[in-house]
Amino acid sequence: MLVVLGVLLVLVSAAALAGSRALLNRYTAAIGQENLLGDAADPHVSIDGPINLLLVGIDQRIDQRDDSPDVDHNADSIMIVHIPASHDAAYLVSVPRDSYVSIPPYPRSGFGGGHAKVNAAFPDGFGNGAGRAGGFGLLALTIKQLTGISFNGGAIVDFAGFKSLVAALGGVDMCVDERTVSVHIGHDAHGRYQMPYDMTDDGPVPVPGVTPQVYQPGCQHLADWQALDYVRQRELLPDGDYGRQRHQQQFIKAVLKQATGSGVLTSPGKLDQVLRAAGQALTFDSGGISIADWIFALRDIRSGALTMLKTNGGTFNSEVINGQDTEILSDTSLQLFSAVREDTMPAFVAAHPDWVAGDSV
Structure with missing residues (x-):
């Protein structure tokens, strides 16, 4: 969503560009649009003041056993x-997927409520025919209950669709910040x-005779399949999901920077491919406000104005609950969400500079 808005923002702000409204x-x-937020939407339908968006990435990889889509x-x-x-x-703030939370009842999917990791809210809301909108709606309600944040808009981003976007860009330039071993891609002798x-x-558990794909530290150009594989990794990283969160935030910023660069904007063919791929990669809930109004409201934001925050300071705050390793949000993380809710993020960043994640480019 940030890529689509970012590219269009650059286009419509170019005074010499003829026909910008038609483009x-x-x-x-x-861009696919759907009512996703439900009761988690901000009751004041406006984007004139502070704006909070919920972005959810889903990984609809094919189950290799029977080629059926992953229904969860x-x-x-x-x-x-x-x-x-x-x-x-x-400001980009990741919510740890293993955060232990209370998930409210959700009649739409027949879910009766309970306590679990936060990412369980999506499949809990998905059932009984509620589909992706139901999954997103229950997840948004769960996060609203956890943080007190209401949302002006939201989007579901399909990782496979995002791969097509990176392919349209011709890959992405990133600086890998730590040796990262893939658990998904390897080759035999x-x-x-x-x-x-x-x-x-x-x-x-390593498979004998198979060499995994390894991403070595350093600035490099990643092909579409490499980029998506890299940002999926968490199992073998020292900081697990926090490392993956950091890499995904860096990835978003890198893609936004590349998509708004001259190599795309000055090539009509590539521009068309990038925007169409980006539009197909997401489903957007605009809160009933036209996407054109969103674009003009956010016309002053560029990739250099993105600040990425590390929930829990990027370190584990684990607790075993019902036999599962879960993450507990620290008091400072709750202060971070409070700063989002109260629109006081500069003060939080000034007080906690070590919670800011570094760039990849």
């Missing part, structure tokens, strides 16, 4: 984007693809 209408029409649609990435009332900056690890309850 705007063409590409915004390609787990929420692998959960991010809150806060835009202050000045509309000149954006004959160079044939094979899963390098068996995933067990005790963690990944």
Whole structure:
């Protein structure tokens, strides 16, 4: 969503560009729209003041056993984007997927409520025909109950669709900040693809004779499949899901920077591919406000104005509950969410500079 808005913002702010309104209408029409937030939506339908967006990444990979889609649609990435009332900056805050929370009852899917990891809210809301909108709605309600934050808009981003976006860009430039071993992609002695690890309850177990894909530290150009594989990894990282959150935030910023660069904007063919791929990668709940109004409201935000925050300071705050390793949000994390809710993020960042994640580019 940030990529679509970012590219269109650059286009419509170029005074010399003829027909910007026609281009705007063409590409915004390609964005899927759906009511996702339900009762978690901000009751005051406006984007004139502070804005909070909920972004949920789902990984609809094909089950290799029978080629059937993964019907659980787990929420692998959960991010809150806060835009202050000045509309000149954006803050990305990841919600740890293992956060132990209370999930409210949800009659739409027949879910009776309970306590679990926060990413369980999506499949809990998905059932009984409620679908992705139901999953998103229950997840949004759960996060609202946890943080007190209401949302002006939200989006579901399909990782497979995002891969198509990166392919349209011709790959993405990133600086890998730590050695990262893939548990998903490897090859055997004959160079044939094979899963390098068996995933067990005790963690990944190496498959004999299979060499995993490894991403070494340093700035480099990643192909679409490499970029998506890199930001999926968490099992073998020292800081687990916090490392993955950091890499995904860096990835979003890198893609936004590349998509708004001259190599895309000055090439009509590539621009068309990028915008169409981006539009197809997401489903957007605009809160009933036109996408054109969203674009013009956020016209002053660029990739350099994105600040990425590390929930729990990027370190584990684990507790075993009902035999599962879960994450407990620290008091400072709750202060972070309070700063989002009260639009006081600059003060929080000034008080906690070590909670700001570094860039990848």
